[in-house]
Amino acid sequence: MMKKAMVKINTNEEIGQISPLLYGHFAEQIGGVIYGGVWVGKDSSIPNVSGIRLDLVEKLKRIAPSVIRWPGGCFAECYDWRDGVGKDRPTRPSWWTREDGRYEENAFGTHEFIELCRLVGAEPYLAINVTSQTPLDARNWIDYCNSPRGMTTLAREREKNGAAEPFAVQYIGIGNENWGGGGTMCAEQYAFEYRKYAAVLRNIAPHAKLVANASNQFDERWTKTFLENIKEFYRTPVQPDAISTHYYFTDEKDVDFGEDGWNKLIESVKGLDTHLRDRIALLKEYGQFGKIKLYLDEWGAMYQSGVGGKEKNQLFRQQVTQRDAVAVALTFHILHQYCSVVEMANVAQLVNCLSALFLTQGEKCIETPVYHVFEMFRAHQGAKAVRVMVEDEDISAGASCKNGMLFLTLANLSFSEDKEISLDGCPATKAAMLLLAPPSPIDYNDFDMPDRVQPIRITHATDKPIVLPKGAVMAISIPLEEEELQ
Numbered sequence: 222m223m224k225k226a227m228v229k230i231n232t233n234e235e236i237g238q239i240s241p242l243l244y245g246h247f248a249e250q251i252g253g254v255i256y257g258g259v260w261v262g263k264d265s266s267i268p269n270v271s272g273i274r275l276d277l278v279e280k281l282k283r284i285a286p287s288v289i290r291w292p293g294g295c296f297a298e299c300y301d302w303r304d305g306v307g308k309d310r311p312t313r314p315s316w317w318t319r320e321d322g323r324y325e326e327n328a329f330g331t332h333e334f335i336e337l338c339r340l341v342g343a344e345p346y347l348a349i350n351v352t353s354q355t356p357l358d359a360r361n362w363i364d365y366c367n368s369p370r371g372m373t374t375l376a377r378e379r380e381k382n383g384a385a386e387p388f389a390v391q392y393i394g395i396g397n398e399n400w401g402g403g404g405t406m407c408a409e410q411y412a413f414e415y416r417k418y419a420a421v422l423r424n425i426a427p428h429a430k431l432v433a434n435a436s437n438q439f440d441e442r443w444t445k446t447f448l449e450n451i452k453e454f455y456r457t458p459v460q461p462d463a464i465s466t467h468y469y470f471t472d473e474k475d476v477d478f479g480e481d482g483w484n485k486l487i488e489s490v491k492g493l494d495t496h497l498r499d500r501i502a503l504l505k506e507y508g509q510f511g512k513i514k515l516y517l518d519e520w521g522a523m524y525q526s527g528v529g530g531k532e533k534n535q536l537f538r539q540q541v542t543q544r545d546a547v548a549v550a551l552t553f554h555i556l557h558q559y560c561s562v563v564e565m566a567n568v569a570q571l572v573n574c575l576s577a578l579f580l581t582q583g584e585k586c587i588e589t590p591v592y593h594v595f596e597m598f599r600a601h602q603g604a605k606a607v608r609v610m611v612e613d614e615d616i617s618a619g620a621s622c623k624n625g626m627l628f629l630t631l632a633n634l635s636f637s638e639d640k641e642i643s644l645d646g647c648p649a650t651k652a653a654m655l656l657l658a659p660p661s662p663i664d665y666n667d668f669d670m671p672d673r674v675q676p677i678r679i680t681h682a683t684d685k686p687i688v689l690p691k692g693a694v695m696a697i698s699i700p701l702e703e704e705e706l707q
Contacts, residue, residue: 237561249294253573305330408446521576662692
């Protein structure tokens with residue numbers, strides 16, 4: 222007998238506004254993310270816009286991407302922005318050269334990244350090199366990007382390179398995982414480096430959002446020490462607008478994982494709730510709650526079977542299954558609960574890496590189940606999150622209101638059990654539904670069957686029970702004004 226669950230929605234209890242930035246992306250210059258993924262080159266036979274893969278652009282636009290973080294990740298900590306502008310671009314070792322033997326050709330640089338953002342309507346988010354460059358290098362990069370036309374020498378250089386008008390970069394990350402690959406710094410050292418960079422960058426970009434890499438997923442003492450060491454010296458405004466934190470969930474296998482592997486990953490995702498609560502508690506403890514936001518600017522699944530890359534030059538490339546779709550839905554529901562504090566999140570990564578939205582092979586570009594969750598959850602962007610309660614711990618739910626509509630999303634976290642869902646707290650009406658429920662929770666899209674996992678459209682009465690299959694994700698759009706059922 223199918224287990225029943227009640228989903229109770231309270232549209233009068235608002236949690237906060239869901240920032241569109243929570244539905245952000247990350248495109249590091251690693252493996253096949255940029256070269257062979259986003260970037261195919263202007264002379265490629267693959268359809269492109271100024272060297273950027275055309276079908277990826279068109280598909281990405283459909284999900285309203287809010288922000289894209291680049292060039293890293295760890296790649297940023299060995300990156301010289303000057304290598305990626307102008308005509309004669311050098312080839313250099315990159316952060317990842319020791320892992321895959323590849324060298325950075327710098328065909329995709331600042332101008333190309335900004336073009337990608339403009340093509341898809343996303344804000345650019347730059348990760349600054351703190352490990353191997355200086356605050357002056359960072360200032361010069363922002364000068365190049367943001368100074369008014371003709372105002373500075375670097376603005377004139379930008380115009381010479383094809384962009385007369387400024388790029389208006391408003392999100393600047395100061396370092397990346399500096400407790401690890403980004404310099405193996407102790408928290409005191411990073412706080413010292415951050416203050417230097419922030420003081421210089423505030424001068425060139427006083428209204429930009431400065432993001433401190435001040436949270437270690439594995440050691441919250443890092444955040445404590447950073448917050449203890451951040452002060453405004455001689456009235457120099459160095460306080461960050463946000464603190465970056467990263468969270469990866471994991472299992473051994475990306476495919477053929479079985480129920481135990483399914484459950485292990487889901488439990489790992491649930492740990493994000495504790496991760497965020499602990500960091501919010503630290504902001505309160507140090508008097509920064511309401512002053513500093515949290516950015517989850519790297520998150521996703523990292524499987525041991527995919528770390529080395531299953532294909533040459535494809536570090537961290539892994540298959541993306543229906544399990545990943547459920548994990549992403551659960552992640553978004555957790556983020557919605559903290560949307561008054563957590564303002565940005567960037568899934569890792571955009572294409573051919575970790576929890577990718579797209580996989581490419583030559584001219585082919587397919588959508589993964591993760592892409593479909595972004596597509597199904599799009600209506601949450603900019604909406605007011607409202608309280609939703611569920612009696613069954615296997616059901617994850619999120620609800621929001623916008624423009625006279627209630628938007629409800631559900632995920633069945635069970636690998637083996639279908640659920641019968643009843644809704645309480647919404648009008649009795651016919652509702653449009655999208656259901657992502659392949660025959661098996663281990664299913665995925667590949668180049669032979671690119672549409673094996675895709676959402677189907679359903680119309681269903683909200684006062685009738687809804688069957689939510691095992692390992693399924695559902696999105697329901699409900700008019701807030703009652704309509705007479707036919």
